[in-house]
Every structure is written in structure tokens, then in C-alpha cells.
Amino acid sequence: MEAIASIKPETAHAVDAAPALAPAPTYINGSHALMKALLAEGVDTIFGYPGGAIMPVYDALYDYQDQINHILVRHEQGAGHAAQGYARVTGRAGICLVTSGPGATNLVTAIADALIDSTPLVCIVGQVGKKLLGTDAFQEADVMGVTMPITKWNYQITDADEVPEILSKAFYIAQSGRPGPVLIDMTKSAQLELMTKPYVYQRCQSLVSYRPRRIPKQEQVETAASLINSAKRPYIFAGHGVQIAKAEAELIEFAEKTGIPVATTLLGQSTISTNHPLYVGWLGMHGNYGPNVMTDQADVIIAIGMRFDDRVTGDASKYIKQAKVIHIEIDPSEIDKIIRADAPVVGDAKEVLKALLPLVKPNDHTVWRNEFRKYDAIENETITVPELTSLDGKIRMAEVIDMLSKKTKGEAILVTDVGQHQMMASRYYQFRKPNSLVTSGGMGTMGFALPAAFGAQVGAPDRQVVAIIGDGCFQMTLQELGTIVQNKQPVKAIILNNNFLGMVRQWQQLFHERRYSFVELQNPDFITIARGFGMDGQTCDQRDNLSDALDTLLAHEGPFLLEVIVEKEENVFPMVPAGASVSQIRLK
Amino acid sequence: MTTYTICIFTENTIGLLNRITIIFTRRRINIESLTVSETERKGVSRFTIVIKHESREEVEKLVRQIRKIVEVMAVFGYLNDEIVYNEIALFKISTPLGSKSLDVETINKEYKAWVVYWGLDYVVIEKTGNDTEIFEFFGYLKKYEILEFVRSGRVAVGKTEKGLVEYLPESEWAYYL
Numbered sequence: 001m002e003a004i005a006s007i008k009p010e011t012a013h014a015v016d017a018a019p020a021l022a023p024a025p026t027y028i029n030g031s032h033a034l035m036k037a038l039l040a041e042g043v044d045t046i047f048g049y050p051g052g053a054i055m056p057v058y059d060a061l062y063d064y065q066d067q068i069n070h071i072l073v074r075h076e077q078g079a080g081h082a083a084q085g086y087a088r089v090t091g092r093a094g095i096c097l098v099t100s101g102p103g104a105t106n107l108v109t110a111i112a113d114a115l116i117d118s119t120p121l122v123c124i125v126g127q128v129g130k131k132l133l134g135t136d137a138f139q140e141a142d143v144m145g146v147t148m149p150i151t152k153w154n155y156q157i158t159d160a161d162e163v164p165e166i167l168s169k170a171f172y173i174a175q176s177g178r179p180g181p182v183l184i185d186m187t188k189s190a191q192l193e194l195m196t197k198p199y200v201y202q203r204c205q206s207l208v209s210y211r212p213r214r215i216p217k218q219e220q221v222e223t224a225a226s227l228i229n230s231a232k233r234p235y236i237f238a239g240h241g242v243q244i245a246k247a248e249a250e251l252i253e254f255a256e257k258t259g260i261p262v263a264t265t266l267l268g269q270s271t272i273s274t275n276h277p278l279y280v281g282w283l284g285m286h287g288n289y290g291p292n293v294m295t296d297q298a299d300v301i302i303a304i305g306m307r308f309d310d311r312v313t314g315d316a317s318k319y320i321k322q323a324k325v326i327h328i329e330i331d332p333s334e335i336d337k338i339i340r341a342d343a344p345v346v347g348d349a350k351e352v353l354k355a356l357l358p359l360v361k362p363n364d365h366t367v368w369r370n371e372f373r374k375y376d377a378i379e380n381e382t383i384t385v386p387e388l389t390s391l392d393g394k395i396r397m398a399e400v401i402d403m404l405s406k407k408t409k410g411e412a413i414l415v416t417d418v419g420q421h422q423m424m425a426s427r428y429y430q431f432r433k434p435n436s437l438v439t440s441g442g443m444g445t446m447g448f449a450l451p452a453a454f455g456a457q458v459g460a461p462d463r464q465v466v467a468i469i470g471d472g473c474f475q476m477t478l479q480e481l482g483t484i485v486q487n488k489q490p491v492k493a494i495i496l497n498n499n500f501l502g503m504v505r506q507w508q509q510l511f512h513e514r515r516y517s518f519v520e521l522q523n524p525d526f527i528t529i530a531r532g533f534g535m536d537g538q539t540c541d542q543r544d545n546l547s548d549a550l551d552t553l554l555a556h557e558g559p560f561l562l563e564v565i566v567e568k569e570e571n572v573f574p575m576v577p578a579g580a581s582v583s584q585i586r587l588k
Numbered sequence: 589m590t591t592y593t594i595c596i597f598t599e600n601t602i603g604l605l606n607r608i609t610i611i612f613t614r615r616r617i618n619i620e621s622l623t624v625s626e627t628e629r630k631g632v633s634r635f636t637i638v639i640k641h642e643s644r645e646e647v648e649k650l651v652r653q654i655r656k657i658v659e660v661m662a663v664f665g666y667l668n669d670e671i672v673y674n675e676i677a678l679f680k681i682s683t684p685l686g687s688k689s690l691d692v693e694t695i696n697k698e699y700k701a702w703v704v705y706w707g708l709d710y711v712v713i714e715k716t717g718n719d720t721e722i723f724e725f726f727g728y729l730k731k732y733e734i735l736e737f738v739r740s741g742r743v744a745v746g747k748t749e750k751g752l753v754e755y756l757p758e759s760e761w762a763y764y765l
Contacts, residue, residue, distance in 0.1 A: 148606055148607050148610060149607075149610045156602075156603075173658055208599070209598070209658060209661040210659075332652060333649075333653050335652070
């Protein structure tokens with residue numbers, strides 16, 4: 001009673017002080033604040049799946065349908081991969097909106113995939129009400145705990161007032177520095193309750209504790225430049241970071257001025273056109289012969305926006321021991337992580353290359369560059385030509401990709417799944433335009449391609465998107481055919497069907513004495529399935545029909561599924577056996 | 589094995605302890621001790637984590653991974669001779685009637701330890717010092733019945749002219765002091 005009495009005079013004073021007819025302030029709820037924040041960040045597309053704990057947000061979304069295109073996927077994993085495909089081709093964060101518990105946990109694979117491949121995602125996940133947190137409530141999962149190690153940042157919103165600030169932080173963190181996924185776990189109570197203050201949105205520009213270095217330190221650039229200028233056999237490794245920084249033009253200018261050969265990582269492919277005279281191929285386990293072997297000959301390696309993944313280095317203890325390493329990387333934790341850098345340069349690839357360009361001397365390493373070509377000849381003779389010209393037996397994966405490459409003039413966006421077909425696509429597609437390969441590199445997620453191709457098509461409506469998918473991979477996310485059809489996206493999907501989990505089978509053949517342990521698939525009729533979803537398709541199992549089948553696929557107006565029955569026991573070579581040094585690369 | 593003391597300055601937010609310790613777990617590095625408290629700057633916490641490791645290179649990698657966490661402002665790794673450090677240990681010693689009487693003078697003067705609580709038939713002795721000093725004292729007290737023994741994590745300051753917070757990114761800090 002006493003407390004109430006003591007409050008009374010103040011309350012009375014406040015009422016007296018207010019203008020007599022002032023309208024009561026109307027503050028928006030957390031869900032509407034979220035919509036406004038998304039619009040402020042320029043979001044036009046959301047990949048999502050509604051459910052109980054995210055329903056207030058979906059209710060708000062109903063009012064914003066004309067400004068935000070929501071795409072209803074068939075499984076939350078599909079939302080994640082579609083958002084990845086969208087982010088990879090646009091360079092902007094992909095947005096996922098899912099419910100609590102299973103909705104969120106279904107998203108986990110895509111989040112982990114996005115982290116390791118540096119893909120910006122903003123995942124907004126519903127959560128049970130604040131009062132129910134930690135009570136094992138219906139569809140409650142500790143999503144913060146689950147995603148902590150696989151997000152760049154995550155945060156739980158329990159109060160509607162937090163929405164503008166947290167969303168602006170989320171977008172800033174996801175899209176700046178080394179991009180990555182962030183997750184916002186939003187309680188249902190925060191979605192429903194009204195903000196207690198007017199909604200104000202300020203885009204985040206910097207944070208006290210997070211300050212990615214874009215502009216390199218001049219002394220680091222100078223050290224790198226002097227190493228480059230004195231090198232006899234310099235060699236550029238271009239990674240995904242070059243494309244993230246949109247530094248393709250600077251890379252080419254730098255390579256052309258210095259005459260240095262360029263190899264790419266798997267995710268770095270398409271950074272430079274494959275017919276550029278300085279492009280020598282790609283590195284790694286199933287990369288080209290020359291680029292791998294020549295790592296042992298180089299005296300200076302200029303690694304740009306790549307992280308020396310074990311699929312690139314093979315046995316890291318034997319990797320490029322003879323060379324000085326210049327490591328250009330925006331994430332300082334990558335420096336010296338796998339390979340010790342003699343000259344680290346921390347910064348955005350574009351900024352570093354711009355700073356390096358005036359300091360490097362023009363050069364022409366003709367003799368050195370020609371050495372790569374000798375190995376190309378060996379690879380051509382041993383692998384490429386036989387794979388493309390064997391006219392007996394079943395169709396080979398290489399033929400399909402090679403023909404697709406020619407028919408699309410190397411200008412399509414290729415989205416691949418994971419396995420033999422992924423390596424074949426990388427080997428045989430002749431990329432002509434930057435940012436044209438979307439694949440799951442670091443995580444190696446089967447089931448990635450179909451939803452990612454859909455997302456890529458949404459992000460790049462003017463480009464032709466072709467998904468290359470294995471028969472095993474397809475069956476992991478094939479329900480997204482429904483999403484593609486419903487949204488009328490002209491995605492072209494090619495299943496290279498060998499009725500095997502091909503890459504596992506290859507390893508079993510080579511390293512486990514042909515003990516084919518559970519790798520043979522009894523596949524459904526993929527075309528009937530596609531038709532069931534309302535998508536056209538056809539099967540091709542004769543070499544003579546392949547060209548026509550690809551023409552039909554590419555010319556088809558809407559989405560199309562082409563199943564190509566390929567050689568059952570084909571292997572991908574060259575190959576660096578796991579744990580071996582790259583110089584031990586096998587041609588057969 | 590070398591002992592490293594890792595000082596981490598962070599924003600004071602929920603769940604950060606988890607985010608930091610996951611990095612040790614992933615790298616299979618055992619945490620010997622861990623203390624956290626807010627610093628003289630409001631909203632800035634300081635973690636002091638002690639680990640033992642054979643390879644300085646691996647510790648440097650660990651430090652870089654911790655630095656990568658968005659809320660982490662700065663991380664410093666130290667060897668023992670670069671810091672002044674201490675722990676607090678509490679010993680609960682049984683002192684029923686007729687038991688061996690405590691030599692409080694030796695405890696005070698020789699071991700710089702203090703009786704901080706007198707129970708009916710036990711006492712609690714506090715000893716501050718590094719782990720060697722604490723275990724020396726433990727050895728001395730063994731002749732009594734030790735009912736409980738607990739020691740805190742390490743706290744440490746660097747032997748540098750400036751305070752570590754001076755190395756944090758510039759900002760409008762609210763100071764406690």
C-alpha cells in the first residue's frame with residue numbers, strides 16, 4: 001500500500017503534464033519491426049517455412065507481400081541452401097525464415113555449409129515464448145547452443161525493443177569481413193509484444209569488438225611486392241575470397257602485369273576465364289595435374305582469399321616447403337593456420353590487389369609458364385581426350401559436361417552437388433564469366449545443388465542456371481522440385497545417374513579392395529517424380545541422343561529435368577590420395 | 589608442456605563463455621583454470637584462461653580463433669614470466685577437541701596464509717599465491733585433517749607499463765574507476 005501511495009504523486013504529475021488531447025503513441029510489435037528492418041536492409045526475397053513459433057512474423061509478412069517475395073520451400077534445409085545459392089550469386093545475404101525446434105535444426109546443415117564456404121546468411125528462427133524458455137516446451141530446441149559453433153554470430157531476441165539494433169548488427173556481421181551465416185533466435189513473445197519506444201533503424205557501420213581489416217597495412221603490401229618482384233617462379237592461387245571481394249578484374253590485371261600463372265581452388269573457379277592464357281587449371285585432390293605438381297616448383301606462392309584446405313594441400317607437412325608464401329586474406333585467423341606465411345597481408349582481396357598493382361614490376365615468366373603446359377599435355381593425353389572421345393559403352397560424365405559447356409558457351413551458372421559429378425563439372429566446364437560456379441566446397445553437402453540452383457536462379461534471373469546433380473544427391477532434397485515449379489523458375493537440372501554413390505564407390509575401389517559397401521542405389525523413376533511435381537523432363541541413355549537432349553533442356557521455357565544414364569564405374573582422375581602429398585597425384 | 593595464460597577481453601554478453609570454450613574443445617585443449625569478471629570498463633569482461641601446451645604455434649592458432657569471435661575485443665597470450673599471477677585457495681581443517689593444534693604463527697609468517705573463519709570444530713584458512721606456493725602449503729597442512737580444499741582459477745596482470753585495457757579498440761568507455 002505504501003509503495004502505491006508513493007508512486008501516486010508522480011503519476012498524477014505525468015498525467016497533468018501531458019497535453020490534454022495528445023494521441024496515445026502506437027508502437028509496432030516485434031514482427032512488424034522485423035519486417036521494417038528487413039526492408040531497410042534492402043531485402044526483397046525470403047526463403048522460408050512457417051510454423052507455430054514464427055507465426056506472428058508470418059502474420060506481419062502478409063502485410064508486406066508486395067515488397068518482400070517470400071518463397072515457400074518444402075523443407076527448411078532447402079531454404080538454407082536456396083538462400084546460399086542466392087547469396088553466392090548476388091553477394092548479398094540470403095534470408096531464411098523458419099520456425100523453432102525442428103524448423104531450426106533442419107536449417108543446421110545449410111548454416112554449417114555457409115560458414116565454411118564464407119556465405120552470408122541471415123537466418124531468423126522462431127523460438128518459444130520467453131516464459132517457456134528452458135522448459136522443454138513444444139518445439140523448443142536450444143538453437144543458440146546448437147548453432148554457436150557454426151555461425152559467425154548468433155543472438156536470441158527476447159524483447160521487441162531489441163529488433164532494430166540486432167537486425168542491423170546481424171546484416172553487418174553477415175556481409176562484412178569474411179562473410180558468414182548469422183542466426184537470430186526470436187522468441188514468440190518478442191514477435192508479439194509491442195515495442196516500448198518508437199521504431200528507429202540505423203544501419204550498423206562498425207562494432208567495437210569486430211573490426212575486419214579491409215585496407216591492408218602498407219608495410220605488409222610492400223614486403224609482398226618485393227617478394228613478388230624478386231621471384232623467379234611465382235604462382236598465384238586464387239580462392240573464393242577473390243570473388244567475394246569482387247576482385248576478378250584486379251586479379252587479372254595483376255596477373256597480366258606480372259606474367260604470373262594463376263591456378264584456382266574449387267570455389268575459386270570461374271574467377272578467371274578458363275581460356276585466359278595465364279590460367280593454368282585448378283588445385284586440389286581432383287584438380288588438374290600441372291597446377292598440383294607445379295606447386296613443388298614455385299619459389300613464391302601468392303595465395304589470395306583461400307585457406308589451404310586439406311583437399312588442396314594433401315599432406316600439409318610436405319606442402320610447398322620450397323616456396324615463400326604470401327597469404328592475402330581478410331580473416332587473420334587463417335594466416336599460419338595450415339601453411340606458415342612468409343608475408344601475410346591481411347585485407348580485402350580487391351584492396352590488397354589495388355595496393356599491390358603499382359608496386360609490382362611488369363614481367364613475363366614465359367619459360368616458367370610454359371612448364372605448366374607440358375603437364376597439360378600429359379593430362380590431356382592420359383585422361384581428357386580418352387574421356388571425351390571414347391565412343392563405346394555408356395555415356396561418360398565428362399562428355400555431358402563438355403557438351404553442356406559448348407552449348408552454353410561457358411556462360412551458365414553451374415550449381416553442382418557433391419561427388420564425382422561435381423569434380424567432373426569442375427574439370428570440364430569452361431567458365432567464361434566470373435562467379436559462375438556455386439558448389440558446396442568445405443562441407444561437401446549432398447543435396448545442396450537443387451535448392452541452391454533454385455536460389456541462384458532467383459538471385460540471377462537473367463542468367464542460365466544449370467544444376468549438375470548425382471543420383472544420390474538428388475534424393476536428399478528432391479522435394480524442392482515443388483518449390484521450383486511453384487515459383488516458375490527456369491532451373492535446368494541434370495542428373496548424372498550411375499546408380500551409385502560414385503565417389504564413395506571410387507574410394508572403395510581404389511583403397512578398400514573393391515569392397516562396395518552399401519553404395520549401390522535402387523533409384524526411382526526420376527522423370528515420373530519430376531512430372532508428379534509438374535516439371536518436364538526426359539531421360540537420355542544413348543550417346544547419339546545426348547546433344548538433342550541437352551538442346552531440349554536448354555531451350556525449354558520453364559524448369560526441366562534431364563536424367564543422363566552414365567557409365568556405372570567411372571573414376572575421377574587425376575587424384576591426390578587422401579593424406580598423400582600433391583606431387584603424388586595419380587593419373588590413373 | 590608450457591603453461592600459457594590467455595587473457596580475453598570481451599563484451600559482456602550471454603553465451604560468450606560457451607562460444608569461447610567450444611574453441612578449446614574443438615582443438616582438444618584442456619582448460620586448467622578459468623576466471624571471468626567485469627573489468628574497470630563497464631560492459632567489458634576479462635577472461636583469464638590457463639592452459640598447458642607443447643606447441644607455441646598451436647596456442648597462437650588458438651588465440652587467433654578466439655579473436656575471430658565477434659564479441660571478443662582482444663586476446664593476449666602470456667608465459668608465466670611475463671605476468672604477475674595468483675590464485676586463492678581455501679583449506680577447511682578439522683579441529684575437534686583433542687586434535688593436533690594449529691601452528692598459526694607458522695601459517696601466518698612462513699606461509700603468508702590466514703585463518704578466515706573459525707568454526708566450532710574446524711577452521712578455514714585462506715592462502716593466496718601461485719600454484720607452487722599453494723601446493724607447498726597443502727604439503728604442510730597434510731599433517732592436519734583437511735576436510736575440504738578448493739582453489740580458484742588464476743588471475744593475472746602483465747608485467748607491462750600499460751594496462752591491457754589500453755590496447756582495446758578506442759571507444760567511449762564508461763569507467764567504474
